[in-house]
Amino acid sequence: MSPAGESGASIPDDREIAASVDLRPIEEVVEPYGLSGDDLEPYGEHKAKLTTDAVERLRGSRSDDADLVVVTGMTPTPMGEGKTVVSVGLGQAFDRTGRTAMVAIREPSLGPVFGIKGGAAGGGYSQVLPMEDINLHFTGDIHALTAAHNLIAAMLDNHLASGNDLDVDVNAVEWTRAIDMNDRALRETVVGLGGAGGVPREDGFVLTAASELMAVLSLADDLADLRERVGRIVVASDVDGDPVTVDDLEATGAVAVLLRDALRPNVVQTIEGTPALVHGGPFANIAHGTNSLIADEVALGAADWVVTEAGFGSDLGAEKFMNVVCRFADFEPSATVLVASVRALKYHGKEMWPADMDALEAPDVSAVRAGFENLDRHVRNLRQFGVPVVVAVNRFPQDTDEEVRAVLDHCDDIGVRAAETTVHAEGGAGGVDLVENVAEAVETDERDFRFLYDVTDPLAEKVETIATEIYGADGVNFTDGAREDIERLEELGMDEMPVVMSKTFHSLSDDPSLKGAPEGWTLDVRELYPSAGAGFVVALTGDVLTLPGLPERPAAADMDVDADGNVSGLF
Template sequence: MKPITEIARQTGILEEHLEPYGRFKAKLNPSLWKELKDKPDGKLVLVTAVNPTPAGEGKTLTTIGLAQALNAAGRRTVAALREPSLGPCFGMKGGATGSGKAQIVPAEDINLHFTGDLHAITSAHNLLSALIDNHIFHGNALRLNPGRIVWKRAMDMNDRGLRSIVTGLGPGNGTVRESGFLITSASEVMAVLCLSENMQDLKRRLGRMLIGYTENGEPVTAEALGAVEPMAVLLKEALKPNLVQTLEGTPVLVHGGPFANIAHGCSSLIATKTALKLGEIAITEAGFGAELGAEKFFDIKCRQSGLRPDAAVLVVTAKALKYNGGLPKQQLGEENLPALRQGMANMRRHLMNLQKFGVPVLVAINHFESDSQAEVDCILEECSKLNIPAEVSKVWAEGSRGGEKLAQRLIRLLDVEPSRFAPLYDSSLDLKSKIETIVKEVYGGAAVSYSAAAGKALAGIEALGYAAYPVCMAKTPYSFSDQPALLGAPEGFTVTVSNVSLSAGAGFVVVETGNTMTMPGLPKVPAAQQIRLTEDGQIEGLI
């Protein structure tokens, strides 16, 4: 690793704008934006994927490797990625810093406490929770209805036992009421931080956050409770993006970490805009499959910020196509062309969906050692039939050299094919029409069913004047539908909306479908059981 001061210098960042956290990571002071804001933007590239296997398909890996390859090709590139959550790190997926020769470093630091951003977000979220209960305990001047408090608590860990709780038990401990916990990645504070332009915007958004309703049904916000300034104090440092590097010294801004299945799934707007000023190309990712992360990147982040992506890279693996073609997980490493061809329908739908947003698309075939040449050729042939450029990516094994052809193909795409980006739906549509547009146009479904609670919540949100907000769909990442086992490219299904909530600060309406949980649980054998600290202080099993 190079000292972070050297990475900053080669990126064009003066040391006066750098706030080092040790030798190999640093925060960027807001003074940098004042220097950069009038510079022209580079090209913006989004990396997304087909519906994944439970192990994931390598979006972060591809983003890192492609950024390295673009720099090696002479195109100054800065990547913008999300911060890992401790939940997946100790749960199912392990670390989220890439692997092989396409990693961001120092990986253990980034995967664990990093610069404290997620802890700060958790603290700010729970400060508001404590202020709510304290306000009710000391007389409840705002006349909050304890039965209609919508603000839960948060922690950065998968803990299903905290999904539904009762607070205030015991004499002198406040009002007894039902509540629960979210994982920090699903917190509205996380979304607010990631969508804010600056500290002033952050405060405005924090103030708009809905905490509950009065006894007369009137909404109460965090601003009414006097929570904005103390929360901003806790978030002061967390709002600054973090600078790290890849194994090859490519600069990466790692900032913010909302999940894409239960939140909006994109790294911070501040980091993305900074990367656009620092690089000829800014490359970022959106979580899970394109029907989740990419749709939210386009319809929420770009809509709110004015960002206009120049291209999208769809990460495809032979394993994911065989999985979507019905092959059992234990056989995904074996050649099976019939299952692969069956799973192609999933790739085709994602490609068709990305084209609906008007962005040029490139397919990156993330190569595994178990992939046969026949499988790779089959994917390339299908892309050729669809007139979609595609290249094999071997960045895991070879770093930038393994992404050379992919980078050159992306450069040609950016230079030749203009983007005609537009969001999928118009803001003037009512909320149900927006939901149904996504279900029919992106998922391939036929209809939407609403629980009684969801229907009532939608009507209430529109009555409050928030019908123009975009919707943030909370859905299983493994299927276009709300049913995890319905793989491939299903059609004619009905999506069931179980709950709807307003994120007024973030600027969207969260729509929960199926059995989506905003607090995940650990798997039967969590990754935590494979992580250990050696006698010489080295961490093993995290990446």
């Protein structure tokens, strides 16, 4: 179905819209924000990397009045509810109302682009451009991360083949290879075959976005911090069970060389000319799921309002933004925007279990109301962090006035600000009401930001706090293996770090089939391991794929390029 505004009138597709935009030179876009051409390393006319000097200058010039708005969402349908679209549209709406703004979002991965999800740069009249460049090779950051990840793997296997002075246990190697493509055939492999191939052992691949290096890049404060974080990454255990790190392999310096330029944020523009920093792209289930810390800090030094996005629902992306990112950063959010949609509410309505995706198109106010319990849980989750919450009702073409009104009335009943948004169809103009609600919340609502737990709390207690206070579980069941992991982490002194929960994004629970706000259940934790370089502990609650596969008919099957270089099917 073609996107539409309130009237239901169709609008052109994303590619047609992007092609109709007369992009400005990137130096003109950033000039009102205190940046000149000397502050940019251009990659063509419309995208650039910021220089190191510009990054440091802007981070040091942040105004106390600069406000950070985190965009998150309710539990989404498999199609997504438009967090990136709302993020981009909100930034444009701030500009339309005379407020200087910047948008900060993650870089897309080629795997989802050619798989089923598609690109990750917004849509309709709330896109970041040039869309084709951003969704493909962009400035080479993800290629640099892939090379750096595989350099560590190569040096590890070279060490094994060269005498293994570190006594690495070949059955306890944790560091696999990386590829920026969905390829299920590479999840489990064997390397070292062929006689001269080195030491045979089981191996595998992860998507580059799932590499710990991506999390390291996105949390590093500067190049020195990046180098330190890379060095402490645990790649294996030795025969005594002690960790073997990148420093032990003497690979730290070379990895830092490969990532030197990737650490600098990329700047592009939205359809309406609002600057957008597109940088970093960690997963939101096995990592923290937000763009780089540096990008947020740079934006806060250049604009009065910064819009950043946290991946998946508030139970994953926003929880980690608050409890992980804000611990490492020199900022805290001024407000959160919770993206909701009529179709997601229907999806989580009890009458819809199991949800029939086709039925989400049909008007059904009762099904919308039945899904309010999921929305309410996310509102409650965000309020626990002491930050104002505003609900953005992202309107889709098939939504009726009655359905949208039901959501707005419910938000009024539970005392949370809410606004209908039509930024996909109308750009910044469709987000003005949302902007006014956000600005009023920041100016008048009480704000007392707080973490959900202290990093010095026992590791099991931190997991239990997230499970009960965010997911709504009655408790946590740690397998015997998970309890052994906790004991080992405590012995290694790696337990006093924030926790990243690896959990399905299809449900507030650890069971993707459970919709709404499940009650009377226990979270199962089967493994915990350190992401020592990133600075957090990962708790696995289910089978989360670090290398997705392609669908039966991947998006790549519908892509092509003509003799003049015009790409089709990418949007």
